[in-house]
Amino acid sequence: MSEQQDIKTEEKIKNAALKLFYKNGFAGTKTRDIAEEAGINIALLNYYFRSKEKLFEIIMEESLQKMFTGVKNVFNKPSNIDEKIKSIVDNYIENLRINPNLPLFVLSAIQADATGFMKKTHLSKDFISPFFNQIKEELQTENALQIILNILALTIFPFIAKPLWLILSDMNDEQFTDFIEERRKLIPAWIKTML
Amino acid sequence: MSEQQDIKTEEKIKNAALKLFYKNGFAGTKTRDIAEEAGINIALLNYYFRSKEKLFEIIMEESLQKMFTGVKNVFNKPSNIDEKIKSIVDNYIENLRINPNLPLFVLSAIQADATGFMKKTHLSKDFISPFFNQIKEELQTENALQIILNILALTIFPFIAKPLWLILSDMNDEQFTDFIEERRKLIPAWIKTML
């Protein structure tokens, strides 16, 4: 068996699918586009993944993994709040540099089918509870949820709004990268001033 | 001519189209779905709007209007920064209460076709310049762009991430509304502490 080759073809399809799903969503991505992008025959897509839908589910599952595994570990790490905030921001920005349109992909898919998503994912309150409780107790604030959402908003939103922001701010890609690098340092400071 | 009836049918189609485009995007929305949602024959869609694409462009144009006209006026109003920040947040939250998934719709569409969008819209640096310069000059800060993005992020992101946030925070719709109402007051204060 050409183990090496098998993995390569399967991976080629997944890479192509990810790229197109991220850009155009499920309905906007045609199996023929994926095949062309991957440089393979359309039938291979069904041979390896049975259907476009199954392929999408795999991409989605791995995307959720990328989006949440890192932060989950940070949430559960035994360190102080300042360190955690810094880690969360660093973690997200690092991931988003590699996959800038992962959030829009995930959030669009959830919006299109929130109930279907709920059934498949294992996300719940438990996910943020450790961090939520730490903020609430150590800082004696009732705004722990607001603060958590602020961290996510300040970090993730720029990537979601990037194409529009480039127009509004008249930046190019390189300037945007610098702009984000600046934010990476500023966001933890901003959050601290809110507390 | 049944002027009244005409407007009604056209409006029914537009309302149905907006609802479905917002939820499922352009590719995910089928003309038959729009027709069914509007309670009309498919041919009427083409009779009134020539094509699905033209209908989409109209919805997009009106959406951009809703998304930017209000803020543009605030930007250009001769008032102090604190007042402006408050107005921007109030303005957005009011609009987003009515059309919660407008931002995701617009941002997804831009991502799918950034160049096509650039050609049609008249947005540019000029849009934020008045507010940008005011912040820069009155507050002597180099972070004016970061601050503007923060206002947008803190205000808009919760609506984009709403379906996911409801799961993560274990809120229901009513609690989310209260949560946003709280933010409406908190965001201007948070921004002030950043300056």
Add this chain to the structure above:
DNA sequence: ATTTTCTTTAATCAAATGATTAAAAACTCC
């Protein structure tokens, strides 16, 4: 009332699209 114009419908078309099939090609193992 009758003609004319505007609106709506059912039926249909052509292209796009997800999926399958049968056969060829490549590879593995003996």
Add this chain to the structure above:
DNA sequence: GGAGTTTTTAATCATTTGATTAAAGAAAAT
């Protein structure tokens, strides 16, 4: 090197989908 297995391809199918057409129905104008 040949049987058996896995991978790949070209061709095709059935359905979906955006759009059109021709005719019916409703309203307006004369």
